Amino acid sequence: MSPLFPALAAGSSRPALRFGDQTLSHAELATAAGSLAVGIAGAPRVAVWATPTLGTAVGVVAALLAGVPVVPVNPKTGERELTHIVTDSSPALVLADRGAELPPILAELPRIDTDITDGADLTDTGDRAALPAEPSPESPALIVYTSGTTGPPKGVVLPRRAVAATLDALEDAWQWTESDVLVHALPLFHVHGLILGILGPLRRGGSVRHLGRFDTDGVARELSSGATMLFGVPTMYHRIAEALADDPGLAKALAGARLLVSGSAALPVHDHERIAAATGRRVIERYGMTETLMNTSVRVDGEPRAGTVGVPLAGVGLRLVDEAGAEITAYDGETVGEIQVRGPNLFSEYLNRPDATEAAFDDGWFRTGDMAIRDPDGYVRIVGRKATDLIKSGGYKIGAGEIENVLLEHPGVREAAVTGEPDEDLGERIVAWVVPVQADAPPSAEELAAHVAAQLASHKRPRTVRYLEALPRNDMGKIMKRALHG
Known part of the structure; x- marks a missing residue:
């Protein structure tokens, strides 16, 4: 398997990460993360205190370079849930920004600071030679915990193969290149913000500018100064839609973007229409979940149809099944069925939960629990969760x-x-x-x-x-x- 981050291996001087006034090129990130990786290589897994900072991104990249599975931890997680996550995943140490106050259960672990000290020498020292070779495609890259709506959160083991497959499929669907500059303000403890928003640009050799905290002024500033793509969730796009009428600068900035992507929940059609009317740009939606990473998307060369999540990504098999488990073959825009998927984008297992892992699959197809209909041209329209919708x-x-x-x-x-x-x-x-x-x-x-x-x-x-x-x-x-x- 090729490296997850070819631009790091090549020592590119192009900007890689920017958080506020802190910026690292791919070469500087390779040095900073590579040095950190040497110190954690061989650990069974590490927890990352996933604040929206440069240090979090460096820590995650370091662990991936070292071949050590990462457990991103939401800093807002409550005590009971956090205790379950730490006990279940048993990290050997925790990576966190210097000065970050950790809860007791994480404070007990050996700690490595991840932030970059001002004036640090980031020239290549050659320490990366001590790093292990690229791990196998099936080796775990991240363990991301679900929201726990039906019981204690489950640790979703995502192999390196799944991360690479999803990001490469999005390269195809979105024509994503090293010239793209992504702006986002999403948290860094889940798939959307971390894998798509940070690891995606790094795999492409491009750049990401993280706002730290979402605001429409920040979006307008970055899209007006070289950023080409925006990733957000419906709440963010709703605030954008509300602000557009009184902010011509925001409208102009969005109009100049190459790609506007919404995910993690359905974007209401009326917000789609308000943004399109004010900017001439259509927001596209994609569909994924922790266990599958990305399954479908509206393609950049396809029709940006509001209310749909597009078509299956390259390499992803998708089918609808009825309540008896029989496949629904209709593409009639009316028949509702549960989405099941298979492909290289899928997780390996639920950590320590072989029973749950087995129950999640139907002859190799993952049961998503999401209900959808398919239009005659294959576009997928999600109508809700099987359990609640x-x-x-x-x-x-x-x-x-x-x-x-x-x-x-x-x-x-x-x-x-x-x-x-x-x-x-x-x-x-x-x-x-x-x-x-x-x-x-x-x-x-x-x-x-x-x-x-x-x-x-x-x-x-x-x-x-x-x-x-x-x-x-x-x-x-x-x-x-x-x-x-x-």
Whole structure:
């Protein structure tokens, strides 16, 4: 297998990482990470205190150069969950920025500081000669813990093969090159922010500028000064859409971007349309998860169709199955099935959970738990999670996502979520949770039901509407539907 980061091996002088006023070229990163890697080589695995800093990126790259699996740790993780993660993964040491205050369970471990000291000599000292050869493609690269919505978080073991396969498939889909400069402000403890946002540019030999914290001024500044791509989540793009009317500089900066990508949750159609109207640029969406990395994307040379996650990436097999496990062959834009995938992008196992690993697969196909329909041209439209977003009402199988998108098109709706609740007559009734634009004058339940029925079908209209000041969301902007109840 070729190195994960060819530009580091080549000692490129091109910029690699920029966090605030700290910048490293590929050659400087190779030296800094290479020196750190020598000190951790041979460790069974290491934890990284994943603050949005240059030190975190250097620490992760160092571990990968050393062939040591990385466990990224969310600094906001609560005590009970953190104890589970550390106990389950048993890291030999922790990498963290100098001065970062660690919780007791991590403070007990041997610690190596990862930040770059001002004035440090980053000329190549030759220490990297002591590093091991490139590990096998199946060797673990990262162990990323799931959100734990159905029990304690599971450690998803991602091999080097999966990281390389996903990033190379995105190179093809997005025409991603060493000339691209990515700007993002995502956390660095999950797949989107760390693997796509940091390791992606490094594998391509390009550059990433991390904002540290998202704000529209930072986005406009970087896209106006050489950045070509923006990665974000729907919450970020919603804030961009809200700001565009009063910020012509932001609109001009986005208009000049080569690629705008949203992921981790569905981007509402009305935000798509507001951004496109103001900038002439379409946001494209991709679909992935911790266990599979990236599965599909709207291609840069394809139609940037709002409300879809595009087509399967190169090397990814994707099928839909019904409740009995039979494959759905229809491409009719209507038939709902569970997405199953297979390919080199898949994880190896759940750490210490052979039972869960076995249960996750169906004859080599990974059961994603996501429900979708396919358009005649192969575009995939995700309609929700099997556990929370598939509503069985009056004999119909209904995806919550399509109703949410239509609700968000209503001018009186700022945010919306749809769930199902038990109903003696229908089996389940459709419930809409709505954050109105005007709290003192929300659209009526009857008006919203008629709006949905006119756009979709009568059986898809919400039977109950509940009004909220805000929807519960996690750090990635995903709506936490389990927190919604009557």
